[in-house]
Amino acid sequence: GDSVTQMEGPVTLSEEAFLTINCTYTATGYPSLFWYVQYPGEGLQLLLKATKADDKGSNKGFEATYRKETTSFHLEKGSVQVSDSAVYFCALSERGTSGSRLTFGEGTQLTVNP
């Protein structure tokens, strides 16, 4: 079945550091790929998405590129802020007729220190 693997966490960075959170996937078809973020006490919010190979999703300075050849969708940000501290989830959705269940990775806790 489908699966998503994220880099082991937690990740602790200083403000303005470069962020990479690795995500690789296994899927039988051509999935859509997502990054969701969960701030403390809140639900999951969509951060960005990409629906086909070589698409780049971007939002709030974060970006990720859909790499079919390496089955990856790594999240990057050039300069993190304290307010980026949250849990980040990589996810995929297969295009099927019965719905669009999301398959999530383990989540990566990011802490950004001033």
Place this chain on the structure above:
Amino acid sequence: EPEVTQTPSHQVTQMGQEVILRCVPISNHLYFYWYRQILGQKVEFLVSFYNNEISEKSEIFDDQFSVERPDGSNFTLKIRSTKLEDSAMYFCASNRGRSDTQYFGPGTRLTVL
């Protein structure tokens, strides 16, 4: 901005008791979902619901679980006889079309004692 809401935020129950978790999806959305996250584990899909019936369910969603849209706004998850291993955060989500972005609620933390 419209949002998905869930009640209660935290539910504590005794093993064997029935619980109902409530969700109010975004008003013009047609597809509804439940996910759960056991502490320290992945977020897992439970069930999707469309046009007043289950469209897909996972192997986790056994006979102890049921979902219902009792009126035009609520979407509920019922666990008939809770077990210790049902302790988790339960998330409701909705979207307008099945390929659209899913919007999540803040979750209900269920603790089974």
